[in-house]
Amino acid sequence: MVSFELSDEQKMVQETVNSFAADQMEPIMRECDEQNAIPAEVISKGWELGLLGGCIPEEYEGFGEEISAVTGVIALEELGWGDLSMALHLMAPSVLAISVLDQGTEEQKKQILPAFCGEEFKAASCALVEPYYNFCASALRTTAVNDGDEYVLNGKKCLVPLAEESENMLVFAATAPGMGFAGVDAFIVPVSAKGVKVGEREKNMGIKALATYPVTFKDCRVPAAARLGGEAGCDFLRLLSRSRLALAALAVGMSRRALEHSRDYATQRIAFGEPIGSRQAIAFMIAEMAIEVDATRLLAWEAAWRCDRNIDFKKEAALAKNYAADMAMMVCDRGVQIMGGHGYVRDNPVELWFRNARGFAAFEGFVMV
Amino acid sequence: MIDFELSPRIKATRNMIHMFAESAVRPLARQYDEQEHEKPWDLLNMVQKVMGGGIAGAFGTEKKEDKGEGEGEPKEKKPKETNLAGAVTVEEIFWGDAGIALSFPGPGLGGAAVQASGTPEQKEKFLARFTGDKPVWGAMAITEPEAGSDTANIKTTAVLDGDEWVLNGEKIFVTSGKSALEDSEGFVVVWATVDKSAGRAGIKPFIVEHGTPGMQITKIEDKMGIRCSDTVSISFMDCRIPKENILGSPEVVDKTKTEGFKKVMATFDATRPLVAAMAIGVGQAALDFLREYLTEEGVELRYGINPHRMTSLERDIMQMEADLKAARLLTWRALWMLDNGLRNDLQASMAKAKAGLAVTRITQKAVEIMGPLGYSRELLLEKWMRDSKINDIFEGTGQIQLLVTARRVLGFTREQLK
Ligand SMILES: Cc1cc2nc3c(=O)[nH]c(=O)nc-3n(C[C@H](O)[C@H](O)[C@H](O)COP(=O)(O)OP(=O)(O)OC[C@H]3O[C@@H](n4cnc5c(N)ncnc54)[C@H](O)[C@@H]3O)c2cc1C
Numbered sequence: 001m002v003s004f005e006l007s008d009e010q011k012m013v014q015e016t017v018n019s020f021a022a023d024q025m026e027p028i029m030r031e032c033d034e035q036n037a038i039p040a041e042v043i044s045k046g047w048e049l050g051l052l053g054g055c056i057p058e059e060y061e062g063f064g065e066e067i068s069a070v071t072g073v074i075a076l077e078e079l080g081w082g083d084l085s086m087a088l089h090l091m092a093p094s095v096l097a098i099s100v101l102d103q104g105t106e107e108q109k110k111q112i113l114p115a116f117c118g119e120e121f122k123a124a125s126c127a128l129v130e131p132y133y134n135f136c137a138s139a140l141r142t143t144a145v146n147d148g149d150e151y152v153l154n155g156k157k158c159l160v161p162l163a164e165e166s167e168n169m170l171v172f173a174a175t176a177p178g179m180g181f182a183g184v185d186a187f188i189v190p191v192s193a194k195g196v197k198v199g200e201r202e203k204n205m206g207i208k209a210l211a212t213y214p215v216t217f218k219d220c221r222v223p224a225a226a227r228l229g230g231e232a233g234c235d236f237l238r239l240l241s242r243s244r245l246a247l248a249a250l251a252v253g254m255s256r257r258a259l260e261h262s263r264d265y266a267t268q269r270i271a272f273g274e275p276i277g278s279r280q281a282i283a284f285m286i287a288e289m290a291i292e293v294d295a296t297r298l299l300a301w302e303a304a305w306r307c308d309r310n311i312d313f314k315k316e317a318a319l320a321k322n323y324a325a326d327m328a329m330m331v332c333d334r335g336v337q338i339m340g341g342h343g344y345v346r347d348n349p350v351e352l353w354f355r356n357a358r359g360f361a362a363f364e365g366f367v368m369v
Numbered sequence: 370m371i372d373f374e375l376s377p378r379i380k381a382t383r384n385m386i387h388m389f390a391e392s393a394v395r396p397l398a399r400q401y402d403e404q405e406h407e408k409p410w411d412l413l414n415m416v417q418k419v420m421g422g423g424i425a426g427a428f429g430t431e432k433k434e435d436k437g438e439g440e441g442e443p444k445e446k447k448p449k450e451t452n453l454a455g456a457v458t459v460e461e462i463f464w465g466d467a468g469i470a471l472s473f474p475g476p477g478l479g480g481a482a483v484q485a486s487g488t489p490e491q492k493e494k495f496l497a498r499f500t501g502d503k504p505v506w507g508a509m510a511i512t513e514p515e516a517g518s519d520t521a522n523i524k525t526t527a528v529l530d531g532d533e534w535v536l537n538g539e540k541i542f543v544t545s546g547k548s549a550l551e552d553s554e555g556f557v558v559v560w561a562t563v564d565k566s567a568g569r570a571g572i573k574p575f576i577v578e579h580g581t582p583g584m585q586i587t588k589i590e591d592k593m594g595i596r597c598s599d600t601v602s603i604s605f606m607d608c609r610i611p612k613e614n615i616l617g618s619p620e621v622v623d624k625t626k627t628e629g630f631k632k633v634m635a636t637f638d639a640t641r642p643l644v645a646a647m648a649i650g651v652g653q654a655a656l657d658f659l660r661e662y663l664t665e666e667g668v669e670l671r672y673g674i675n676p677h678r679m680t681s682l683e684r685d686i687m688q689m690e691a692d693l694k695a696a697r698l699l700t701w702r703a704l705w706m707l708d709n710g711l712r713n714d715l716q717a718s719m720a721k722a723k724a725g726l727a728v729t730r731i732t733q734k735a736v737e738i739m740g741p742l743g744y745s746r747e748l749l750l751e752k753w754m755r756d757s758k759i760n761d762i763f764e765g766t767g768q769i770q771l772l773v774t775a776r777r778v779l780g781f782t783r784e785q786l787k
Contacts, residue, residue: 001372001376002372002376002450006370007371134675134678136675136678138674139678266779267780277781278781280768283772284772284775287722287770287772287775294719295696295699296695299698305371305373318672319672322691
């Protein structure tokens, strides 16, 4: 039966993550952006929320809560509300961990998961995006060729978060080029493996506090057992869809924050004798921002709910993610517009959100729910 | 618990209504678009017999059972989803055809107003008629030539003279006005002011029965779309109605000011999402058509690839789909809140603003995509584009919904944001 009410547990998750975001993330967001760095203690405090460990079953040393994608998007919205760079840093290990949990073999689970159940943040990374203007997850140029009981990886990746500090990364590569999503597999690759080269830290327009790297693979050999899901391989589109849900939720959170900021400003800034929000040109922008933020949240919730229900959710996740990317850009652009010149200077958070927002169209496979 | 699954009861209704819409409504769509001002009487009589005002209930009366519960002590009872069920029903019939669906018999907005602010006696007297064998319509007359969005500016007057109110003025754009007053034994709820100097506080709704002397239909509009639904002007010249036909209190009390006005405005909390659902039904029809057509043409939509690799057709269609879904979810949320006794005026306006705009865009795009076929009257696409446009206009234009939304988001009064 249709309901829009969060469960008690979800409300608790929402509140807990929101107060972390408000107390720990938001106040240092600007500084982190300027410094291109995130203090380790914030990450370790964030880790204490147990968002990742919480959904890993006890047999792999997690706390074994029931995994719910809906709860995941609720939590991620709050992290996105706090700060996108920090959220992506904190959740970077989820791509490896949750992919393994969802589709790994028993050995892979045993080998990988316990590391993410400890008290200290454990970095991990994923390499999906490639540095081409027409990059598409269904047409990867990075290839993995089977050679006996090994796979040989070749290709270029970019936007690989935390590559330097990670032990392992999940690398997506085409095992059957031309076969679209069905021809893509994932490999658990140690960052130190031969043939892996992590380049210099990237300089991006936004999410500056998140360390991302280009990574190249040149005849990098990994054992066949490193292939996610073993011989059967993985359902790549399903993983991608879980990531799209997460990105949509982060976009909703960040946009919601930008909306709140614009709303407050519009009631306080006086022009021509009254608050600018008293003019429809501004007020209507704000109304549309509010409508679209809510609409996108509902799209993400519905797709996540389908995921929890084991109903096909790939199409819904794609629609939600694309919609969210457009929405975030629209909302954050208006955030700047509403503040005029004051929105353009770096004293102000809206320009940071604006820069971050453009990323959603390019982000893929960054986080998972 | 977050849940997007319709209850078995709603699903069953939806399937039934969908079949009905497909087999009985859709086939008549073109005919009653071309033959403007005629009604599919066989269908309307059948609807009345089979549903006994049941479908129409979706537009207002079904709330009856719910009403007491909201205020009274909350008892454990069957799931509260009357309004949501209404939206799902509305969407399906409008998927069949918007013009014909709008012309279905039932209490309409007038009935909704009686439901929202009538006394038990008034409800008994005025709502019972909709459940009989013969189709009966209710209507609501607010709009005047000089007062559309600006409802507080209406000029129609009501003056108490002994045991009667005397109405004078002119109303325009009354949906189903002819059906209510000439084709059946219905009524129209007329907004008039009892004290022009009191502004909003002086405006009250009055029930005027069919056949009341002094009331006359002066014009039947020819329209761009929803042609099967009649839209009329009504003039009131010394039109006398019983004193007890006022809805709510006749007092113009200063302090409680706009209570009566507000209460009727509150009907919009239920009807705006339903207008959104109407739009969504038409939008879904257009999208369903497109998808079927493209499948036949061998076009496969590739979900999940990056947007810049999509064909422009794929991109358009996916945007249309996401927009429609977003509108539907906002609509469901507004009605779910209403069903659960939560204040939903903001969400109701958000839903209508989104749906009105999204669906006008969707149907326009659908026509564009189909090229000459889209423009041709052979297909229904061009009709859907004409039909859906009204959803961004009546029951508060898109701009008015944004105004309501913005006021709520900004915490501004109507004086602070005009
Ligand atoms: C087919 C049809 C059926 C209808 N059915 C009914 C009915 O049953 N009962 C009834 O009472 N009425 C009905 N209406 C009337 C309908 O509700 C009005 O047409 C509508 O509310 C707009 O009013 P208006 O036409 O006077 O436009 P106006 O109010 O003159 O508006 C013109 C334009 O200005 C914009 N505008 C107005 N005020 C503002 C503002 N403050 N800020 C920004 N923009 C603004 C509007 O959005 C619109 O774009 C119907 C209309 C039609 C066409």
